[in-house]
Amino acid sequence: MKRKLIFVAVCSLVLASCNNSGKESANGTDSLNTMKSDTSHSMNMNSSSVSGVPAVTEGARVFFKNVKNNATISSPFKVEMGVDKMSVDTIGPVVAGSGHFHIFIDAEDSLALGTVVPTDSAHIHYGKGQTEAEIKLTPGKHKLTLQFADGIHRSYGSKLATTVNVNVKK
Numbered sequence: 509m510k511r512k513l514i515f516v517a518v519c520s521l522v523l524a525s526c527n528n529s530g531k532e533s534a535n536g537t538d539s540l541n542t543m544k545s546d547t548s549h550s551m552n553m554n555s556s557s558v559s560g561v562p563a564v565t566e567g568a569r570v571f572f573k574n575v576k577n578n579a580t581i582s583s584p585f586k587v588e589m590g591v592d593k594m595s596v597d598t599i600g601p602v603v604a605g606s607g608h609f610h611i612f613i614d615a616e617d618s619l620a621l622g623t624v625v626p627t628d629s630a631h632i633h634y635g636k637g638q639t640e641a642e643i644k645l646t647p648g649k650h651k652l653t654l655q656f657a658d659g660i661h662r663s664y665g666s667k668l669a670t671t672v673n674v675n676v677k678k
């Protein structure tokens with residue numbers, strides 16, 4: 509409710525952004541949260557690669573719990589995602605020390621710090637705070653990357669990414 513009200517306020521301020529977010533209400537909420545949480549200096553509300561991504565906790569890392577590099581797996585595969593020294597949260601306001609998982613399939617080894625993770629068939633978001641997910645892969649070799657990003661999908665960079673190669677059974 510509160511969000512909606514603020515969202516309307518944002519729309520009346522930024523008509524262009526409202527048009528964009530009409531396509532996908534989640535993103536509209538996201539740009540709102542950028543504004544709310546980034547009170548320091550950024551005037552560019554629509555930027556998709558802004559500074560202001562929370563710091564990565566010293567020693568934090570992400571890892572696949574149940575698949576090692578060069579493993580042979582079957583599809584569908586229930587992948588388990590882990591993170592040390594950061595907490596897993598849903599999408600929403602940016603909170604230091606927290607974020608959500610993404611799996612990239614046959615894509616980048618990581619996305620540069622601050623880059624918003626795209627939403628497409630090669631970049632899957634687990635914005636409900638999932639730590640387990642079923643993924644479907646065609647038989648053969650694939651590359652899976654686990655990437656952690658903040659509440660508005662801004663990548664925490666290579667420090668919070670890991671990649672494994674897998675071989676999917678027929």
Ligand SMILES: [Cu+2]
Binds near residue numbers: 610
């Ligand atoms: Cu995301």
